[in-house]
Amino acid sequence: MSVSGKLKLVEEGRKAEDYRLDEQVGFVLRKANQRHLAIFAARIGDLTPPQFAALAKLYEVGETSQNQLGQLIAMDAATIKGVIDRLKARRLVALAPHAHDRRRLLVNLTDEGRIALESLLPRARDVTDETLAPLTPREAATFLRLLSKLADG
């Protein structure tokens, strides 16, 4: 780096060397997510987190349209479509036309999907527990509260 470049940064009170990637929220967020993904894959190998999220949300709210389901689990239309396609291929969900709106596609759990989800719920709780294991219960509660504030903006 040139001398003039250094001076400029020093005047701003920050040196380029002060930027440490490993301490940036985005970077650590990505690593935390990676660790969670690995735990999820180890315990629920046979379904991905987005697929599980779709089933769990359908279990909560019952039949909805494809896009609506996407909004509920924060996936855009293009993404939810792929997820639903794969769940449908495995007969965990079924699609039906909407009675009054021919644009809409209603999605719902099949019996098989409901049974699968119910059997996975205990393991899903274990995934959450193991992910939070590095924290004390008190820390975990604080963390979740702050994380939610961050996620919701």
Add this chain to the structure above:
Amino acid sequence: MSVSGKLKLVEEGRKAEDYRLDEQVGFVLRKANQRHLAIFAARIGDLTPPQFAALAKLYEVGETSQNQLGQLIAMDAATIKGVIDRLKARRLVALAPHAHDRRRLLVNLTDEGRIALESLLPRARDVTDETLAPLTPREAATFLRLLSKLADG
């Protein structure tokens, strides 16, 4: 749900309806990540977070092998390759053979890459700030500490 199924769950002290997807770490982690991605894209549209991470880490450590760089920023061999390929196509990094180990490919910033990174650093700080904006400074510090514990297992 059948009556016997309900009884079983009650005996365990947890009802299936008690599982709320929106409160699970994994789900909120994914949403927080999404929000960060959007902020990053708005401020540094022209580079993705993985690409930026690769440049920033090269800036920190200087020339390294491709896989080593991947380890430093938590990307597996297959992923880092794509990232490097795209950075190389834009001449932000350059590859060179290793002097003594013919398996290795050394990666380094080009002058262009160094200049680009330096000009992006202030905006990268803004990305971090905006991401953490929903928290007070004190909360942000706590959050980062707990997030790191979580990420490192």
Add this chain to the structure above:
DNA sequence: CGGAATTCGTTCGTGTACAAATGATATACC
């Protein structure tokens, strides 16, 4: 020295993610 185990980079296949464009259908409003 020489074969076994490792490491490095590459490729393939699958699964998110999201922007942008598109066609079909609904709704709004004039």
Add this chain to the structure above:
DNA sequence: GGTATATCATTTGTACACGAACGAATTCCG
């Protein structure tokens, strides 16, 4: 009633992300 606008689902293209398998090169060790 008929057009402008909006919504729903789909498709295309780009970019991670990771498991698995692979060849080439290196290191380990008997």
